[in-house]
Every structure is written in C-alpha cells, then in structure tokens.
Amino acid sequence: MDQLLFAVVLLAALGCSLIAGVFFAFSTFVMKALARLVVAEGIAAMQSINVVVVRSWFMAVFIGTAVICAVVLTYSLFRLDQPGAILLLGGSLLYLLGCFMVTIVFNVPRNDALASAEANDPNSVRLWSGYIAGWTAWNHVRTAAALAAAALFSIALVC
Numbered sequence: 001m002d003q004l005l006f007a008v009v010l011l012a013a014l015g016c017s018l019i020a021g022v023f024f025a026f027s028t029f030v031m032k033a034l035a036r037l038v039v040a041e042g043i044a045a046m047q048s049i050n051v052v053v054v055r056s057w058f059m060a061v062f063i064g065t066a067v068i069c070a071v072v073l074t075y076s077l078f079r080l081d082q083p084g085a086i087l088l089l090g091g092s093l094l095y096l097l098g099c100f101m102v103t104i105v106f107n108v109p110r111n112d113a114l115a116s117a118e119a120n121d122p123n124s125v126r127l128w129s130g131y132i133a134g135w136t137a138w139n140h141v142r143t144a145a146a147l148a149a150a151a152l153f154s155i156a157l158v159c
Contacts, residue, residue, distance in 0.1 A: 005075065006157065009088065012072050013153035015065030016095050020146035022058060023099075027143050031136045039128050040119040046131075047119070050111045066100045069149070084159035091152035098145025106138040 034042045053059065073092035076085045114131055117124050 008068060008072060008075075009153050009157055012065065012068045012091065012095075013150050013157065015061055015068060016091070016099075016146045016150035016153060018061055019065060019095075019099065020143055020150055023139055023143040023146060027136060027139050031132060031139070035132045039125050042132075043114065043117055043119040043124055043128055047115060047117075050115060062100075062103075066096060069095045069100075072153075084156040087152045087156035087159065091149040091156065094145045094149035094152065099142045099149070102138055102142050102145070107135055107142070110135045110138075 034045055036042075037045065069092040072088050073096065076088035076092065079085045080089070110131055113127070117127050
C-alpha cells in the first residue's frame, strides 16, 4: 500500500472510529438518560442536541468520513485484484450505507419530526416514546456499521 493510500485509509479508520464512539455513547447512555427525564424536558434536550450537532465539528467528521469512504470505495472498485481491496470496499460500503445513509433515511426524519413538536403538547408523549425507541434502534445500526467499517479499514492497513 503506497503512502497516500495508507494515509487516506488511516483517516477513514479514524473517522469511522470517532463516529462509532459518538453513536455508541448515544446508544448506551445518552438516550437512556433522556428517556428518564420528564417528557417535555427530554424533548427539549434532544431538540437542543439536534440543533447544536449540525453546527459542530461532528458534522465535519461525519461528512468528511463519508467523502473519504467514497474515495476509498472508488479506488477499491478499480483494484479488486489487489490485497486488501475487498476490505476497503467492505469498510466503505458499511460506513456509506450502514452509517451515513441510515442517518439520512431513518434518523434525520425522526429528528425533523421532533423539531416541530411542542414539548408540552399532550401528543408529544406518544411521539417521544416512539422517537426514543426508533431513533435508538437505528442508532445501534449506525454504531455497528461504523465500528465494523473501522475494523475492516484497520485490517486493510496491515495487509
């Protein structure tokens, strides 16, 4: 593996690892803590998180890792006969489909629905319980996909 490819794959592995860690935190304790709050407080807290996250460094890492994975995916498709190419392809697809696309298709629409909810509206109780369950389930998928992608990229680095 040449030095440039090594650096790009290392960045992909690090980005996937960082994103997996953030999602792991949400899956294992953040969402559970929010679920323990009074509904109005939980909704308000998650609404605030969803506003802050899109203006944070998280988005640069999240989207930047997707761009890097797209580059690695393209590279691997043209070099499937080379050692580690299947690992690079798999890692890229895991992040792009299992993490990035899952976010766009499943988590963001839930965030958008929650953004328009009135925290003190009686209908918000049902919305909140469905949000917690569905959002967290898809977050588990994102966590596993990002972690598996990081593992495949890491293994490819030593091939």
